[in-house]
Each structure stands twice: as structure tokens, then as C-alpha cells.
Amino acid sequence: MKTVGDHTPWSDDRLPDLISPVGLVSREELHRVAVAVGLPMRTRFRGLTVREAMLIKGPRGWAEFSPFAEYGPVESSRWLSATLEAGWLGFPTPRRSTVLVNATVPAIAAEQVETVLRSFTTDGDLSSLSAVKIKIAEKLPADPAQLDRHIHGVQADYERVMRVRELLPEAQIKVDANQALTVDEAVHLLGVLQEAGLEYAEQPVPGLTAMAELRSRLARNGIDLPLAADESIRKAEDPFAVVATEAADIAVVKVQPLGGIRRALAVVEATGLQAVVSSALDTSVGMSAGLALAGALPELHYACGLGTVALFSEDVCSRRLIPEHGELTVPASHSEVPEPDPDKLARFRLPEDRQQVWHQRLEEAYSVLAG
Numbered sequence: 001m002k003t004v005g006d007h008t009p010w011s012d013d014r015l016p017d018l019i020s021p022v023g024l025v026s027r028e029e030l031h032r033v034a035v036a037v038g039l040p041m042r043t044r045f046r047g048l049t050v051r052e053a054m055l056i057k058g059p060r061g062w063a064e065f066s067p068f069a070e071y072g073p074v075e076s077s078r079w080l081s082a083t084l085e086a087g088w089l090g091f092p093t094p095r096r097s098t099v100l101v102n103a104t105v106p107a108i109a110a111e112q113v114e115t116v117l118r119s120f121t122t123d124g125d126l127s128s129l130s131a132v133k134i135k136i137a138e139k140l141p142a143d144p145a146q147l148d149r150h151i152h153g154v155q156a157d158y159e160r161v162m163r164v165r166e167l168l169p170e171a172q173i174k175v176d177a178n179q180a181l182t183v184d185e186a187v188h189l190l191g192v193l194q195e196a197g198l199e200y201a202e203q204p205v206p207g208l209t210a211m212a213e214l215r216s217r218l219a220r221n222g223i224d225l226p227l228a229a230d231e232s233i234r235k236a237e238d239p240f241a242v243v244a245t246e247a248a249d250i251a252v253v254k255v256q257p258l259g260g261i262r263r264a265l266a267v268v269e270a271t272g273l274q275a276v277v278s279s280a281l282d283t284s285v286g287m288s289a290g291l292a293l294a295g296a297l298p299e300l301h302y303a304c305g306l307g308t309v310a311l312f313s314e315d316v317c318s319r320r321l322i323p324e325h326g327e328l329t330v331p332a333s334h335s336e337v338p339e340p341d342p343d344k345l346a347r348f349r350l351p352e353d354r355q356q357v358w359h360q361r362l363e364e365a366y367s368v369l370a371g
């Protein structure tokens with residue numbers, strides 16, 4: 001099936017349909033209950049220093065709509081489907097009450113690693129961190145004057161990863177390259193980083209062909225390192241092709257990009273792969289849906305990337321979802337989703353021009369889902 005514009009069609013009988021707002025909520029009502037906020041980040045992540053999101057109060061409680069700025073209406077409509085599920089339909093019944101969470105280390109200089117790791121704890125005790133995901137292969141800046149040898153390049157990646165290993169000798173460490181490498185570069189870099197003893201590598205290269213080739217090249221070079229597919233699922237024309245092409249061992253699943261918890265569960269079931277739930281850099285409101293997904297999975301063998309509220313210096317909720325002893329609690333029902341604090345909502349409310357941009361995006365995603 002062809003991708004048209006930003007559209008990944010994903011019509012497949014193995015997936016529940018995206019949730020239509022028709023009969024659930026009118027456009028006017030949705031706009032009335034939605035507010036756009038901007039949360040400052042401690043460290044740049046995914047090129048962002050402020051994370052913008054819309055928070056929306058539905059009959060079940062608060063929900064989040066936060067497609068990244070570059071996403072068009074069709075891709076954003078999947079995110080809105082997840083918003084409608086959270087705010088209007090509610091979460092599926094959980095199978096576990098807590099979820100092991102990894103700390104996430106952005107592409108930073110090795111000297112900053114310790115401070116960032118501490119932000120993923122409530123008491124500063126690093127020994128509670130049993131798993132860490134580290135960003136590697138940060139895109140080189142277009143302007144060479146911006147190139148920072150502490151952040152970019154193999155040496156910087158090596159120093160960052162080894163600093164985590166030094167601070168946390170027992171932790172599971174995984175790396176995420178956001179498909180920035182070629183197969184040759186990945187074989188080299190992952191071979192070097194394997195000195196730290198990696199649990200798996202997430203999306204080192206783009207596309208299924210390259211992932212499958214990398215998988216067999218690593219095996220041939222005697223590097224025993226499972227690969228996890230992230231973009232090859234959430235950005236793919238066909239989320240299930242990852243299995244037929246033997247491109248990955250693990251599936252990374254995210255609630256908003258996949259269109260909701262029920263659709264993410266169906267993706268996991270149909271791929272038959274072990275799953276890791278990761279955030280989309282959500283606020284504590286959206287993160288609750290990620291926790292509900294992790295709580296509802298039949299099996300969960302890896303720590304999930306749901307600790308990223310720690311990357312914000314502030315959140316809209318007073319009860320922030322920062323891992324406690326390396327774990328987060330699964331909401332038993334929607335009433336346990338953290339509520340935005342009215343003062344913080346007012347403080348982080350984006351100015352009028354940005355409100356308009358977000359309401360326009362909401363309108364367009366609504367139109368796609370309403371058909």
C-alpha cells in the first residue's frame with residue numbers, strides 16, 4: 001500500500017479502526033475543553049527545548065494530544081484517536097500494577113550524565129536505576145560551527161555510554177540511534193559500544209532492509225545484540241512487515257503514534273514480538289496512557305521508556321510521573337490519571353498565536369477521523 005503525503009494508511013483487519021469522534025464529541029466541544037501548553041525541558045531532546053502539548057478534558061478525565069510540530073493532519077489523526085480513547089472511552093483493565101521504567105539519557109556530554117540520571121529518581125539514589133536508554137548518533141548540525149565533539153561522533157557516544165556503565169555497573173543499557181546510521185556505521189559503532197554490554201539497540205538504521213541486513217551482519221561478526229524496531233513500526237507503511245522481513249527482535253510501541261492503547265496491543269499481538277512501551281515525550285497526562293498500555297500487555301520483559309517526564313524541568317501536574325525506585329504505578333482506572341493543576345495550566349498556557357496553531361491542528365485531525 002502506498003504512503004500518500006504524511007499518510008500511513010494502515011488499513012488492516014488485525015488492527016481496530018481509529019476512533020471516530022462522530023457521536024462521541026462535537027468539534028465545538030473538543031475545542032472548548034482543549035488548552036495548549038508548553039513545558040520547558042532540562043536538556044534538549046529530539047531538538048526540543050520546550051515540549052508543546054494540548055491537554056483535553058473528556059468525560060473520563062484528562063487526555064493529551066501532542067503530535068510533534070512537523071506531523072501533518074493524517075499522522076496527527078492517530079494521536080487524536082489515542083486522545084479520544086483516553087478521554088472518552090477509558091483504559092483497558094490492567095494485568096500488573098507497576099512497570100519497570102528506564103532512564104533516558106539524551107545526546108549529552110559524558111560530564112552531564114550523572115545529573116540527568118539523578119533526575120530519573122525521586123531520592124537521588126542511582127542504585128534504583130536498573131535500566132537506561134541512551135541516545136547515540138545525534139544528527140550532525142548543518143552548520144559545522146555548531147558541531148560539539150562532546151555530543152557528536154563515535155568518541156562522544158562511547159564516552160556517554162561508558163559513563164553510564166561506570167555509574168551503574170549492574171544496569172541494563174540500551175542505545176537508540178533514531179535510524180541515523182548506515183549499516184556499516186552501525187556495525188562499527190555497536191561493536192565499539194558493546195564494551196559496555198548492551199541489552200539491545202533501538203532502530204540503528206532506517207528501513208526494514210537495512211535493519212534485516214544489520215541483524216545478520218552483527219550475527220556474522222559475532223556481536224550478540226538484539227535489535228528493536230521503533231520508526232520501522234510507528235512510521236511504517238505496514239507495521240507488520242517487520243516480522244516478515246526478520247528485521248527486529250523487539251517491537252517498540254507508543255500509544256499516541258499508534259492510535260491508542262487498543263491498537264498498540266493489536267500491533268504487539270500481530271507481530272508476536274516482545275514489546276517495549278515508550279513515551280512520545282508526553283506530559284504526565286499522556287504518560288498515564290503509556291503506563292496503561294504497559295499494564296495491559298500480556299507479557300512485559302523489558303523496562304519501558306516511560307520516565308521522560310524527568311526530562312521536563314516542570315510539568316502541568318503536581319503529581320509528576322517520576323519513577324520511584326525505578327518503577328511507575330499503572331493507573332488502576334482513569335481516576336488515577338494525574339490531573340493538571342489549574343495554576344500550572346495557567347502558567348504554562350501557550351500564547352494566543354500558538355493556541356490558534358494547536359486548535360487548527362486539532363480541527364484538521366478531527367476532520368480526518370470524522371471522514
Ligand SMILES: O=C(O)CCC(=O)C1=CC=C[C@@H](O)[C@@H]1C(=O)O
Binds near residue numbers: 280281304306308
Ligand atoms: O524510550 C525512551 O526511553 C524515551 C522515549 C524516546 O526515546 C522518544 C520519545 C519521543 C520521540 C522519539 O524520538 C524517542 C524515541 O525514538 O524513542
Ligand SMILES: [Mg+2]
Binds near residue numbers: 178203230231252
Ligand atoms: Mg526510538
